[in-house]
Amino acid sequence: MVLVLSLAFLIIILLTASFTYLESKQIEEQKGRLALKISKTISFMPEVIKAFQTKDPAAIIQPTVDKIGKEIEAEFIVVGNKEGIRYSHPIPERIGKKMVGKDNHRALIEGKYYTSKAVGSLGPSLRGKSPIFNESGEIIGIVSVGFLVEDINEQVFHNVIRVAIISLVVLLIAIVGSILLSRSIRKDTMGLEPYQIATLYTERDAILQSIREGILAYNKTGLVTMINQPAINLLNIKGSSPHLKIKDLLPDKNLYQVFKTGKSQIDQEMLLENKTVIMTRTPIFHKDEVKGVVASFRDKTEIEQMLNTISEVQRYSEDLRAQNHEFTNKLYVLSGLLQLGEYDEAVQMIQNETTDFEIKNQILFNQIEDSRVQAILLGKMGKSSEKKIRFEIDSNSSLEKLPDHIDLIHLIVIIGNLIDNAFEAVVNHSQNPEVTFFATDFGKDIIFEVQDNGIGIPEKNKPLLFNRGFTEKSSHVPRGYGLANVKEAVSKLEGIVEFQSEIGEGTVFTVYLPKEQ
Template sequence: MAKRSLHTKIVGLTLSLSFFIILLLTIYFTYMNGKQIVEDRGRLALELSKTVSLMPTIIEAFETDNPSGTIQPVVEQIRQKTGAEFIVVGNKDGIRYSHPNETEIGKKMMGGDSQRALEKGEYYVSQARGSLGLSMRGKSPIFNEDGDIIGVVSVGFLVEDIENQVAKVLSKEVVISLLVLIASIVGSNLLSKSIRKDTLGLEPYEIANLYKEKNAVLHSVQEGILSVDQQGMITSMNQRAKSLLGIRGAVRHSKVDDLFPSHHLYEVLKTGEPKFDKEITWKEKTIIVSYTPIFDEKSVRGVVALFREKTEIEQMINALSEMKTYSEELRAQTHEFTNKLYALSGLLQLGEYEEAIIMIQGETSELQFQNQIVFQQIKDTKVQVILLGKLGKASEKKILFEIDSESYIEKLPEHINLSQLTLILGNIIDNAFEAVYGSNDPIVNFFATDLGEDIIFEISDNGTGISDEDLPVLFQRGFTSKDGENTRGYGLSNANKAVKELGGIIEVHNGKENTVFTVYLPKKV
């Protein structure tokens, strides 16, 4: 079924209501006016008949030999002045003494509605058909000086004339009603155009669809989104923004000032110029905020703020960096194996078959041992990927990277993701490689187990160790023991932060012969 447009709905509803109301009012006022006209004519007829019945001339004429000669001229003059259709005066027997048509004088009054006046002396209004047609009549008895009823006065207005007057009133009301209906049509069209202008020409169902889509997009994105109007009142905020700002409950139509530092937001409202990647600190979080103004036809209507946590961006960068490092390490491993293949090819070409066999057996046994541990005892693919990359890097740097034969872990819980694991293991193992690089017999050992409630990773090296002065600041951001390098000092800090996010801890044991980093990650959050 096709959806009706807003214009059709507004015009249709307005016209229907207007027509219905106008019709009701027209019927009501026509009925009331018609009733009023009938009552007025009846009242006028009655008053005229009373007036004529009390005239001394009329009463005295009844005592003369020719009452009609006196009464007819008098009542005809009154009739012409008042606009009555007829004024008939009759005696007690209903014989006419006056009539607009003189030929009817002397004949009996018609209609049969004079008994109450002649017999009971009542004054009243009646409706009856006489010689001139159906009429509204005022009836009054005529009394002599002794109080006896000697005749009756009947003053009438034709019903046809009354109906014609009502029709004239109705025609005026119909004209007025049509003018009102036309005004309703014009007004509804103007209203429809005004509403469509405010809604940018969109239909209500299109606005509803946009609202649903906006909500779906608002709550599906990973960034926090907040929008405010010109007064700084919040118009929308997604759950991610609430999480980043530490807000609970509904905030719509609340002032933005108390929720987070909003001076940049008000600057954008004032100037209309966007601001990007502004750092704010709120509730021990460093948040990157971008502000974009919302414009209407003339001015800034509001601002949209986009929130991103700085640590998340850093983690993403670090994870990408680690992935790049693994890629380079795998290329190095490929390069090393290529060199070994060239060496093996040389031995075969020189006929040094025993040396070639020893070389193949050595490489095979070493690979089989490593692969057995990595693929059969380490059953989590994320850890496997990290270890394979580090094995290649160790081989290139001529470092003995040993994976303890007692290592064993099942698939890690879902809340431990690859980027976090890369930050933890990758940075600690790289730190161990750097500690032993260049020494006479560089060895780095790796051990992993998931027995108990925690997952434990242990990385040890036989490097130079860590000084007692450096231990307290080992995990501080920017700290490095390498002289003259200002681009380092973030690896162990990032690893420690990732461990804390997973609810774990890192322990450091600085022995005489080796340095041991032990990571404890709880299996349950």
């Protein structure tokens, strides 16, 4: 409101000042032209010219110019001879005296017609000067017609007062209009000032871009009014367009259902190209009317991956518990043998366990230096012992500390799933179940290999092996995610996974991970 009023006040002041200046100049020019025109007219009057040839020119000229002066409302009309002696004056007592102002030179000497400003006997005045010529073309006198500057200024002042009154009325209208405009804008902006709106917009944009979920808003016409970067990435929008249509982005028949019902649609699945997204639509109300809809959606695949990762961590924890349980059982057996006095058998048991443990630990702790891989393998050792599976770590294994971009979750998903699948392949399908793990980082790649002596994979199932949800096992629990998760984790690390399998000879899975991405 202050801005609009200041602008209106400034414009009114500038226009008023400009008008006043132009008006004063115009009135002055008009008065000057009028004075010059009258003086010219009088200078050409025959009776005035003839009066100069008489003995008493004033007796003829004074009555004539008095009559003309009353008609044109000039302050004075003075006629003088070549020496500047007055033959007429508004004050008769000054007739016969010399003209005042010192501005007769150009008319009496040069014979020119002009206007001038000078201080005469009546005060400062604007004058029109014209020379008087006789029949021979000689200058015999001068006519001076004048308007007092004071009267001109008074006329300008009256005009300015009139304009000032109009300007004041315009200013009052501007004040009323500004107040109404301010109230209307405040109503539309919910009472927020412009700087508050700018702050809210900046914060909103930052929040929208920081959220990992895709968010977009659209109005009744289907025009997208807001969209964040995760939504652009998820919807695979190329380039920038200010006129995106919701129907071109989300092929769903229920896009406008929220406008009709005014109710939110929560966690609805939608197929988007090759992705399944979970979408929530929330109406935007304004004065109890739905003006738009905010749609938030997230990739279901990411949620499944997160759940699978949690599942892998839980499985890793279970492996460690299995290892603890297995050693607890062995301690109970050892305690029982000692209590029964079977010392030789107890010593034999300790020696067998120690020999097997030392062989495995020598490979595990001396040749595999990454603590995360060590922890995973220790857990699997306990699990294999509990399931009565011979789990061997290849003596040729050699592994230094892994690069930072390969984190624990990746290792749990890749190594854990491959070993668990191998355990399941041999536990019920082999008389002497055996699983072997091999790892090496020789060269530019890190290689993990898991081999089992199970029944192998049928030829028809090989192309489907890494498909999500595919499984050869029958269970009431959803299966078929382990190898799919392995494939995704390996792909994220820019590696490859291969397998070889023959019926009756078992299966070998090999993973290649580059040391540098």
